[in-house]
Amino acid sequence: xxxxxxxxxxxxxxxxxxxxxxxxxxxxxxxxxxxxxxxxxxxxxxxxxxxxxxxxxxxxxxxxxxxxxxxxxxxxxxxxxxxxxxxxxxxxxxxxxxxxxxxxxxxxxxxxxxxxxxxxxxxxxxxxxxxxxxxxxxxxxxxxxxxxxxxxxxxxxxxxxxxxxxxxxxxxxxxxxxxxxxxxxxxxxxxxxxxxxxxxxxxxxxxxxxxxxxxxxxxxxxxxxxxxxxxxxxxxxxxxxxxxxxxxxxxxxxxxxxxxxxxxxxxxxxxxxxxxxxxxxxxxxxxxxxxxxxxxxxxxxxxxxxxxxxxxxxxxxxxxxxxxxxxxxxxxxxxxxxxxxxxxxxxxxxxxxxxxxxxxxxxxxxxxxxxxxxxxxxxxxxxxx
Numbered sequence: 141x142x143x144x145x146x147x148x149x150x151x152x153x154x155x156x157x158x159x160x161x162x163x164x165x166x167x168x169x170x171x172x173x174x175x176x177x178x179x180x181x182x183x184x185x186x187x188x189x190x191x192x193x194x195x196x197x198x199x200x201x202x203x204x205x206x207x208x209x210x211x212x213x214x215x216x217x218x219x220x221x222x223x224x225x226x227x228x229x230x231x232x233x234x235x236x237x238x239x240x241x242x243x244x245x246x247x248x249x250x251x252x253x254x255x256x257x258x259x260x261x262x263x264x265x266x267x268x269x270x271x272x273x274x275x276x277x278x279x280x281x282x283x284x285x286x287x288x289x290x291x292x293x294x295x296x297x298x299x300x301x302x303x304x305x306x307x308x309x310x311x312x313x314x315x316x317x318x319x320x321x322x323x324x325x326x327x328x329x330x331x332x333x334x335x336x337x338x339x340x341x342x343x344x345x346x347x348x349x350x351x352x353x354x355x356x357x358x359x360x361x362x363x364x365x366x367x368x369x370x371x372x373x374x375x376x377x378x379x380x381x382x383x384x385x386x387x388x389x390x391x392x393x394x395x396x397x398x399x400x401x402x403x404x405x406x407x408x409x410x411x412x413x414x415x416x417x418x419x420x421x422x423x424x425x426x427x428x429x430x431x432x433x434x435x436x437x438x439x440x441x442x443x444x445x446x447x448x449x450x451x452x453x454x455x456x457x458x459x460x461x462x463x464x465x466x467x468x469x470x471x472x473x474x475x476x477x478x479x480x481x482x483x484x485x486x487x488x489x490x491x492x493x494x495x496x497x498x499x500x501x502x503x504x505x506x507x508x509x510x511x512x513x514x515x516x517x518x519x520x521x522x523x524x525x
Contacts, residue, residue: 141168142165142167142168142169142189142190142259143171143186143187143190144168144169144170144171144188144189144190144192144255145170145171145172145179145182145183145188145191146161146170146171146172146173146191147172147175147176147178147193147194147197147205148172148173148174148192148194148221149194149197149198150194153221154174157221158172160246160248160251160252161255171186175198176193176197176200176201176202176204176205177199179191179205180200180208180212183208183209183212183213184212188216189216189217190216190218190219190255190259191209191216191217191218192219192221192242192255193209193218193219194220194221194222195220195222195223195229195230195233195241196222196223202221203229203236206220206236206237207236207237210236217259218237218238219238219255219258220233220238220240220242221242221244222241222242223243230243239254239261240257242254253364256363257364257366261366279320279321279324280317281314281317281321282458282461282465283455283457283458283461284457284458284461285455285458287454287455288450288455288458291318291447291449294445294447295318295321295322295325295447296325298322298445298447299321299322299323299325300325302327302328302416303444303445304397304416304417304418304419304441304442304444305419305444305446305447306420306421306439306444306445306447307319307418307419307421307447307449308422308425308447308449309420309448309450309451310451311422311499312497313451313452313497313498314497315422315449316380316420319333319376319378319380319420320333320378322418323375323376323378323416323418326376328375328416331373331374331375332371333372333378334368334372334376334378335377335378335380336350336368336377336378336380337380337381338379338380338381338384338385339380339381340381343386343388343389346385346389347388347389347392347405348365348367349367350367350368350369350389350392350402351403351405352364352366352370352405353365353367353404353407354404354405354406354407356406357404357405357406357407361405361406365404366404367402369396369413370413373413373415374414374415375415375416376416376417376418377415377416377417377418378419378420379393379417379418379419379420380420381420381422382420383425383433383434387433390434394435394438397438397442398441400412400413400414425439426439452498452500453494453497457490459486459501460486462498462501463501463505464481466501466502466505466506467479467480467481467509470505470509471509474510476509479509479514479516480515480516481508482515482516482517484517485516485518485521488525489501489504489521489525492525504525507524507525508521508524511524512524
């Protein structure tokens with residue numbers, strides 16, 4: 141249930157805003173404060189999802205309140221409420237960290253759209269914080285082979301820049317892990333990294349997913365929706381399986397990269413975005429370009445820094461480390477004691493052909509843990525793999 145705080149010294153406006161939000165969505169828990177000091181007390185003592193704050197208030201004004209909120213709860217979306225004479229101040233609050241501003245008297249549709257979008261953004265920020273707590277374990281780069289060490293060195297060099305990266309490699313080789321480490325080690329790590337699987341989204345919906353849409357843009361567009369480029373503003377967008385993106389969507393992505401602006405489907409307003417793009421594919425894009433399936437100009441925009449992730453067959457010396465890592469992870473998930481793999485079992489796993497790469501290895505380790513003995517032996521591998 142989203143909890144929203146309204147800080148407004150005028151009782152009539154405070155009540156109107158509370159009623160509008162409560163009527164819009166019964167799940168909204170709306171609380172109010174008549175001045176900045178009481179508002180900050182609520183911010184300090186409550187878990188909030190959104191704050192609406194007036195700019196002109198006696199005592200502590202809205203700008204001061206905003207500055208304190210940013211210190212207390214970074215990432216908490218704040219919508220500033222301004223009178224017609226406060227527009228310059230309202231714009232300044234955006235620079236200080238406000239999500240948006242609403243003019244008095246508030247336009248109902250504009251207010252509700254901003255509230256919905258701010259809640260969506262706040263939810264993403266919170267999800268991103270939780271993900272970051274787990275990212276090191278989920279996206280660890282396991283192994284010490286020379287090929288993996290080369291990739292780690294490349295990430296260290298590339299991550300602090302804003303250069304676009306094209307990650308290539310076979311399915312299941314760990315391209316997503318490389319993308320996450322580039323983001324985590326970048327200057328954008330405090331913002332979200334959003335993923336778009338270009339192969340999983342129908343071609344007629346990919347543009348809406350990337351750039352958003354306006355209400356009425358198509359049959360099921362019953363409200364305005366921000367796309368991933370807007371929601372990832374300040375952070376990173378990971379375009380996975382970009383080789384499967386339609387040519388029309390490729391043209392719009394190219395334009396977004398050239399101009400740092402996007403236009404929602406059904407809209408005509410250009411929206412500035414500041415997003416780092418990391419792309420990945422298992423396809424040979426140069427061949428796709430020759431076949432007319434991928435734009436050469438987009439390829440050159442995206443592949444400023446190319447990183448090729450080797451197959452597991454190219455770094456089999458990492459298999460013992462990977463098996464140990466997956467064994468601990470899976471046993472922990474299953475709530476059972478850790479199982480060891482004896483040296484003969486590991487030797488057999490190292491000579492196997494891993495066409496499914498690391499993803500296949502993880503599945504095999506899980507199978508052996510479930511079906512094998514107390515210690516996974518050569519016989520278990522021969523029987524179940």
